[in-house]
Amino acid sequence: GDSVTQMEGPVTLSEEAFLTINCTYTATGYPSLFWYVQYPGEGLQLLLKATKADDKGSNKGFEATYRKETTSFHLEKGSVQVSDSAVYFCALVDLYTGANSKLTFGKGITLSVRP
Amino acid sequence: NAGVTQTPKFRVLKTGQSMTLLCAQDMNHEYMYWYRQDPGMGLRLIHYSVGEGTTAKGEVPDGYNVSRLKKQNFLLGLESAAPSQTSVYFCASSPHSPYEQYFGPGTRLTVT
Numbered sequence: 001g002d003s004v005t006q007m008e009g010p011v012t013l014s015e016e017a018f019l020t021i022n023c024t025y026t027a028t029g030y031p032s033l034f035w036y037v038q039y040p041g042e043g044l045q046l047l048l049k050a051t052k053a054d055d056k057g058s059n060k061g062f063e064a065t066y067r068k069e070t071t072s073f074h075l076e077k078g079s080v081q082v083s084d085s086a087v088y089f090c091a092l093v094d095l096y097t098g099a100n101s102k103l104t105f106g107k108g109i110t111l112s113v114r115p
Numbered sequence: 116n117a118g119v120t121q122t123p124k125f126r127v128l129k130t131g132q133s134m135t136l137l138c139a140q141d142m143n144h145e146y147m148y149w150y151r152q153d154p155g156m157g158l159r160l161i162h163y164s165v166g167e168g169t170t171a172k173g174e175v176p177d178g179y180n181v182s183r184l185k186k187q188n189f190l191l192g193l194e195s196a197a198p199s200q201t202s203v204y205f206c207a208s209s210p211h212s213p214y215e216q217y218f219g220p221g222t223r224l225t226v227t
Binding site: 032034041042043044045046049089093095102103105106107108 | 119148155156157158160163173205207212214215216217218219220221
């Protein structure tokens with residue numbers, strides 16, 4: 001079945017540091033890939049997405065490129081801010097597995113950014 | 116436009132009690148979902164619905180029941196609560212596929 005593997009956390013960075021959060025996936029079809037973010041005390045919200053190989057999703061300074069050859073979708077940001085402190089989830093949906101295909105989430109990783 | 120709302124925000128139950136969590140969305144979305152979030156486990160899908168009057172089991176359905184009598188509402192029921200059901204529950208909805216989901220703020224449930 002489909003699965004998403006995220007790097008172990010938590011991650012603590014200083015403000016303005018470079019961020020990389022690794023995500024790899026296993027899927028039987030042709031998945032679309034997502035990063036969701038969960039700020040403290042809130043529900044998840046979509047951060048960015050990519051629907052096919054070599055697509056780059058971007059939002060709020062974050063980027064991730066869909067790499068089919070390495071089955072990866074790593075999240076990057078050049079300069080993190082304290083306000084980026086949150087839990088980040090990588091996810092996929094494989095629409096070719098049927099009408100009832102569902103989002104599959106990774107376990108999430110907590111990012112803390114200190115001033 | 117409130118998006119996805121959940122009621123209640125917090126609840127404490129004793130083992131064996133029952134309760135219903137209500138999810139409501141005002142975006143006319145077809146798909147709705149219930150997840151639970153536990154430390155180190157990420158989000159796990161409990162049940163979902165692809166339209167009014169339909170429900171289906173997700174990854175961890177045991178001990179829960181759901182109903183979708185109206186398009187805008189998705190109810191999650193616990194008939195006999197157990198401590199293992201202590202968790203944060205999230206409802207989500209999406210327009211016509213699981214592609215982009217909109218989440219509610221969550222319900223924190225403690226079963227003692």
